[in-house]
Amino acid sequence: LNNVITTQDLIKDLSTFFKDNLFSSIAVLVDENTSKFCYPHLRDILPKHQLIEIKSGEEEKHLGTCTNIWEAMTAFNMDRHGLMINLGGGVIGDMGGFCAATYKRGIRFIQIPTTLLSQVDASIGGKLGIDFHHYKNHIGVFKDPEAVFIYTPFFDTLAKAELRSGFAEIIKHCLIADKIMWEKIRTRKLEEQNLLELVTHSIGVKSRIVEEDPFEKNIRKALNFGHTVGHAIESFFLDLPGQKLLHGEAIAVGMICESWVGKQAGLLSETELKEIETFILSVYPKVTIQESAFDTIVEHTLQDKKNKANKVLAALLDGIGNIKLNVELSADLIKQSLKYYNQLAK
Ligand SMILES: NC(=O)c1ccc[n+]([C@@H]2O[C@H](COP(=O)([O-])OP(=O)(O)OC[C@H]3O[C@@H](n4cnc5c(N)ncnc54)[C@H](O)[C@@H]3O)[C@@H](O)[C@H]2O)c1
Numbered sequence: 001l002n003n004v005i006t007t008q009d010l011i012k013d014l015s016t017f018f019k020d021n022l023f024s025s026i027a028v029l030v031d032e033n034t035s036k037f038c039y040p041h042l043r044d045i046l047p048k049h050q051l052i053e054i055k056s057g058e059e060e061k062h063l064g065t066c067t068n069i070w071e072a073m074t075a076f077n078m079d080r081h082g083l084m085i086n087l088g089g090g091v092i093g094d095m096g097g098f099c100a101a102t103y104k105r106g107i108r109f110i111q112i113p114t115t116l117l118s119q120v121d122a123s124i125g126g127k128l129g130i131d132f133h134h135y136k137n138h139i140g141v142f143k144d145p146e147a148v149f150i151y152t153p154f155f156d157t158l159a160k161a162e163l164r165s166g167f168a169e170i171i172k173h174c175l176i177a178d179k180i181m182w183e184k185i186r187t188r189k190l191e192e193q194n195l196l197e198l199v200t201h202s203i204g205v206k207s208r209i210v211e212e213d214p215f216e217k218n219i220r221k222a223l224n225f226g227h228t229v230g231h232a233i234e235s236f237f238l239d240l241p242g243q244k245l246l247h248g249e250a251i252a253v254g255m256i257c258e259s260w261v262g263k264q265a266g267l268l269s270e271t272e273l274k275e276i277e278t279f280i281l282s283v284y285p286k287v288t289i290q291e292s293a294f295d296t297i298v299e300h301t302l303q304d305k306k307n308k309a310n311k312v313l314a315a316l317l318d319g320i321g322n323i324k325l326n327v328e329l330s331a332d333l334i335k336q337s338l339k340y341y342n343q344l345a346k
């Protein structure tokens, strides 16, 4: 994507951007963490702007917070020539982008993603939105930002668990599209990975897929590998008091389960399955999924936005580096795959 700018010198590239583009006013959306850890990196070089700070967390990604953001934009008298800068993780990017895309029928915005997950995934591909009642990303639009600035030094202040969570999308991008890169990452610990190289690679994989199929009619579904079962596990744990599972931790389990299903379907070899589970289990803590939870998890897979006519459809690996779309998963296969995951040794 030509609007993605990977930079080692954020100050310089942002300054160039503001020299080349004029805005009537600028608002910067942050949460309490990015206000503290990220905003100081650019505060002094931004043109005159107003700061909008919200509380951090997925729980804030709803219409009530949007109301506050729109109120602030209105109070600043922002007109249609204004700019919103979303400085934060995927919550800030998705929600700030959504607020900008709908304010006065749409003003321009830029994404400055500050988490690994948002750099390799959320900020790429134009999906914006918020959660609604129990449903994730239920209300939203597609709209591209003016630019996305990728600056990996933001990771220096990121919690280890958040870094690990984002890394799951990097693993996914390698598995679905690049066997050579997979061979490279699978022999190294997370701490030994070259994140700058991997972030650039991941953005390349996602961009190419999104450009080919922006509205997810076919190949974009490949990005859903690991997410059919993974999302369902994530939703299940969301409803469990005190047992939070980060997105990537759930997707890690989902990738193992869906690889096992792939092996049953003759799409993956035993060796490939072993490689995948060995690496994932070396990076992520083993999750305990009670057998009594299996039915609920299967029910959650039925809610997936990608399903059609009440059938659970998944994107499975067709050998490492390739993907097969719209493979139907039966309730029984999903449960067996969870059982398989459970008996794996950490
Ligand atoms: N639009 C898409 O295509 C897409 C794709 C994937 C995920 N998403 C969305 O992204 C969201 C998750 O993104 P996320 O994991 O970035 O979550 P997040 O925005 O909640 O960030 C995670 C935590 O890290 C903190 N943080 C952010 N940057 C930091 C930094 N540099 N140093 C220290 N702390 C920092 C945040 O305050 C927050 O507490 C979800 O809402 C998901 O739906 C969207």
Ligand SMILES: [Zn+2]
Pocket (backbone or CB within 6 Å): 121, 169, 227, 247, 251
């Ligand atoms: Zn994901």
